[in-house]
Amino acid sequence: MSKDIYPSYPPTLTEERKKFILETVRDWSIARGLAVRPPPSFVDPKHDPTGVLATSAPVTLFPSLFPRSAFNEATSIQKAYNELYAAITMDKGWLQEIVSEIAGIDEFVGQLWSVHEAVAKEGYAQELNLGMFRSDYMIHVEKGKPGLKQVEFNTIASSFGGLSSQVSSLHKHLLASHAYPDEITGAVTAESLPPNPSISGLASGLAAAHREYTAKSNRPTCVLFVVQDPERNIFDQRLIEYALLEEAKVPSFRLPFAETLKHTRLESDRSLTYTPPHSPEKTYEVSVVYYRAGYAPTDYEWPEAWEARLYLERSSAIKCPSILTHLAGCKKVQQVLATPGSSHLQNFIKDTLELQRVRETFAPIYPFDDSATGTKARELALNPKTAAHYVLKPQREGGGNNIYRKAIPDFLKSIPETQWPAYILMEMIEPPPQRNTIMRNGDVEEGGVICEIGVYGVCLWRIASGEQKGGEILHSANAGYLLRTKGDQSEEGGVAAGFGAMDSCSLVDV
């Protein structure tokens, strides 16, 4: 098989060796916060009413192999991606045109756009935008050479940046503590395991925005994490909060999205103030609203949800992301840029080499409307034979929403054709196979796996208010990476959704 590019890996383990590695993983992961709250299927909440128990996050026992050239390209191109998505939000007319194609069909996108329109009418109170992005790729092998193909670009609530640094450290610890057999030498060395400063990278992004904001404020300020409640993936977020406090001395608080109206106030100068319920005598001015909620329609299933989103958006707090940045993460935007023959990308990237490098990471994506390309895509999707090479995606963030391969034709027939344009059709990326072992809630599975890398980027930029187009980048940086690995049977990669595992890269020259 031509896509089979990796050497034989990992070595077979004796039972004693496997036991030793598992013990090391179980203990190290808790000692270093590479943990999650156990799912109800594992621990019945009635046995732990206060939620004090934790379990190791699902992890691979070995770092997976990853082509060094592709890793270097993914990380070195991240700043260009930061700036591309910033530039998209600076061109409101262009974004409006794209979004308008789906806003009438996809209710969620429509509501997000209405929030933008309402704020734009009044005038934005904050020109600064913070992006904590993650660009996800898989390796695609063409003519025996591995290249990157983008799966999606996340502009809101990019998760696992807290646990990612830790799983990189876990694999380094296993290597340093002689847990791996000698046969691994060469494939895994201190040099093949790249540094992964995702925690401090993301915390630095929040700190940079906080500093820009507080330069103009005299009141006590804080970063506000707007969160889901309850949150099983809590340690992932906490590790960033702690780094923000310890490394940058920036205080932050967590506030469930559904409680934002109750505990924040939009002041007459449109600053957002937060009065913590545990400390009602103190009021903080919010420098940055960091959304770890609000990306899924299910987050809005309470009466005042849209009122709350609008209210936060109207404030002068820096939003991560702003509503325009959230919208720039629509699959439709990705499709418009990536459809073969599209010339949209050159609106945003002027450097020819950079343009080419970004374009090379695109997998073919087709619209699902009644344009000529859309009609062709519909034919591909309705035919079970050709559908087998595609995935159908709605505009949503988060796992669990995609329709894969042979399931596509029946799914399409089950929904009204008027809704079809809200989807995009993407060629399946077929990553090179390899093997690994995943530990999840103490259970161990061994077998073929596929990996998805995510590269974090932080970006702070200004959108010219009152103008249709314009702005400037203030800060753009890399912020570590994520490797998620799943059994090659599964089609979804979200670890929180119960499928994948946290992993790290061992770079190989292939």
Place this chain on the structure above:
Amino acid sequence: MSKDIYPSYPPTLTEERKKFILETVRDWSIARGLAVRPPPSFVDPKHDPTGVLATSAPVTLFPSLFPRSAFNEATSIQKAYNELYAAITMDKGWLQEIVSEIAGIDEFVGQLWSVHEAVAKEGYAQELNLGMFRSDYMIHVEKGKPGLKQVEFNTIASSFGGLSSQVSSLHKHLLASHAYPDEITGAVTAESLPPNPSISGLASGLAAAHREYTAKSNRPTCVLFVVQDPERNIFDQRLIEYALLEEAKVPSFRLPFAETLKHTRLESDRSLTYTPPHSPEKTYEVSVVYYRAGYAPTDYEWPEAWEARLYLERSSAIKCPSILTHLAGCKKVQQVLATPGSSHLQNFIKDTLELQRVRETFAPIYPFDDSATGTKARELALNPKTAAHYVLKPQREGGGNNIYRKAIPDFLKSIPETQWPAYILMEMIEPPPQRNTIMRNGDVEEGGVICEIGVYGVCLWRIASGEQKGGEILHSANAGYLLRTKGDQSEEGGVAAGFGAMDSCSLVDV
């Protein structure tokens, strides 16, 4: 009440504030390894067969108040204590005399002494000794002034050094993240919370001994943690292992005491080699045997236990502790030094000021033999009225073995009088009362508490072999502290035994 020396503390919490603090504690403790494996009474092992679940270690929500003068004295006197106990092991004749008084009655002490005799006959293969000590004290108020009174001196398996650093950091985090109410200002400040480098301090001790050993060896070497299995307090030990690897690059392995004969070998040159079962192709020379087991008679309930202890002791690995150091931790030694009127201490401490300072930390302890002092002690202990001020202690390390106050007379009547000399009688230290809140497995208890401080010390010394007396100190240092806090109803302080909680000191000038 004259022993009531502290200001009113801690402030009363609103329900919202308490909820906020508890959430912070639950998450921070797991993120930073301030954790234990849940007891079977909390999580039925059949629900977690692989043992992957963890829970927050029992902790106080606030740092307890502690007199600054006493804290400074406890830490500054630790080097003298390190050197006192090293000196005791250098005087085998003296130690033999003390031990012989109980060796015939206390079987465990007798067996330990036999191990020493067997090795001494052959000649010790290693002159170096490592001590990782912990000297435990309570505050005793006399004439309104707080002083230190020693509870016991631990020479083997001194625990909680891993978690101690972390609970100090937890309280600092609660302060820095504005979790505490403003009323706390003054009582708890960044300056009132002393640094607590117990993890790196203890790891440095092991590393110093390892370096001394490896200076004379060309083979791959490792530190061997000889452990109980299973171990619920595993993270406490792991945090030290990880620091040893990360900070000093010293590899270590864990080996259950009951498996030592199976996986180690006493070579003809009396070096101890370890072949890890997970890596049978590799053999390490053991630089340091670090006992986290072997201190309780129950650790010897397997057929070859004493053979194993002798075998390890015969080796040229540096033992932490050696059998003589283990024996120096007998309560009898503490009693002989601390009995009012005793002149033994000046055999070991030449500096008059130091002698006085150490002596001032002694609480009155009486022998329980048929000497004149012993007869007086028996009278005190058999009379329920006077017994109420005493605690009766066997030679054991670890909580759960002491007999308190009014229970003493009946206990004494229940055992043969010939066994009485194996006990010591100690005046109860009556620490000043204060209040705190303890979180244990998610449950919360609020009320009066008493605190016990433990100061860690590491010491590396040489015992002159082939001579009855002599040696030299190579390295002696402080290594952080432990504060354990329990409800003022309970008489035992061992957190692992399920009674106390991990705490840290907020220093006050009283």
